[in-house]
Every structure is written in C-alpha cells, then in structure tokens.
Amino acid sequence: MLAYVSRYFNIIAPALRRAIRRRYGHELAAKAYNDARPIYRQMLAVFPSIGADNPMADNAYEALVFFAMYRAADGGLTPDMLRAVVGDLFELPVVKGAVGLSVNLNRAADMRRMNESLRSHARWVDEHPDEAPYTWDFNFGDSRGDTRVCYHFTRCPLNDFCREQDLMDVLPVMCEIDHITARLAHGRLTREHTLAQGGAVCDYLIEGDECV
DSSP: OOOOOHHHHHHHHHHHHHHHHHHHOHHHHHHHHHTHHHHHHHHHHHSOOOOTTOTTHHHHHHHHHHHHHHHHTTTSSOHHHHHHHHHHHHTSHHHHHHHHTTOOTTSHHHHHHHHHHHHHHHHHHHHOTTTTTTSOOOEEOSOOTTTEEEEEESOOHHHHHHHHHTOTTTHHHHHHHHHHHHHHTTEEEEOSOOGGGTOSOEEEEEEETTOO
C-alpha cells in the first residue's frame, strides 16, 4: 500500500477537472472530480508495497489520480477522452515551461543528470530488498552518459495494479506520457514494447531531439 498524501490529488485533480470541463462539459467534470478522492484513497490502500521513500513513488501517486477520476466518471470518460484531456494538460504553458525551461536533453549536462538520477533510483531498489519484488526494476543498456539513456523494465507496479483492478484499457494513456515528457524536455523517446500492451519489457531509448 501507499499512504495517502493529499498534495498529488490537490494539484492534479483540479487541473484535470478543468480540462474535462473544457472538452466535455461541467456535469462530467464534476462527477469525475467529486467522486474521485475516496476512490484514490482505496487505490492507494491496495497498491503494491513499493516503499514510502521510493524515488519512483511520485509516478504511482500521480497516475492513480488519473485512474481515480477515470473510474469516478463511471463510464463517462473513455480512454480516448482521457488521452485527449491528458494531452491538454501537458500543453498548458505552466507545464511546458516547467519542463522545457529546466531540462534540455540536447545538453550534455542535462543528459548526464538524467542518467545519474535513473541510476540512483536503481541503487535504491538494490538497497531495499523487501520492496524490490514490487517496484520497477532497472536494466541498463547502451547508455552513453552525456548523449543518451537506454534502459528497460520487466516489472512495473502500475502494470500489476491495473491488471488486478481492471484498468488495462486506460494504462496505455499513462505510458504515452513518457513520450510527452521526453518531447517537453527537448528529447525523443524510442520504444518498441510496453508491458501494458503485452510486451515482456517496457523499453526506453531517450536522446535529445537534435540527435541525428
């Protein structure tokens, strides 16, 4: 399980409510928002035990807000509708600016920081054997410190959770956020497989978008 932390819901859910309202109207937005918080708490309570101080825990806390509002809509939101509002969220100037102005993956220093951050996440898993079976596993490939990062997961707690909670129809929307965030950081993600679509791995090759 993950302990309830209010800030993730309090930041993401109102923004998602506004995005739903703009596209699909007040009634659906209100339903998705008003009924979502108890669902969010329930989801956290049954989420895999990845560890409270896991550096990847933000991914779970954030994704579950989307899942909770999707479920709270009670069929009113389709995966494609959610995909559209997620796209709208990441087009907001505050989001684009926060990522794009702080990270440029064409800069060697920024790519090195990404590599170092991911490897620190991997070290955390190695240092926490009790949580290791439940969290993301990092397997690095041809990562060149200042030009690219290459790795894959064979285990993803979001994938495990969605399979148990009958949310596989919407999990690919979360996977697509990886492409969006890479693009906002002036990068490019090349991927051949995801666990969400039945692959044996989720693979990542991230380079600056100016790479030839």
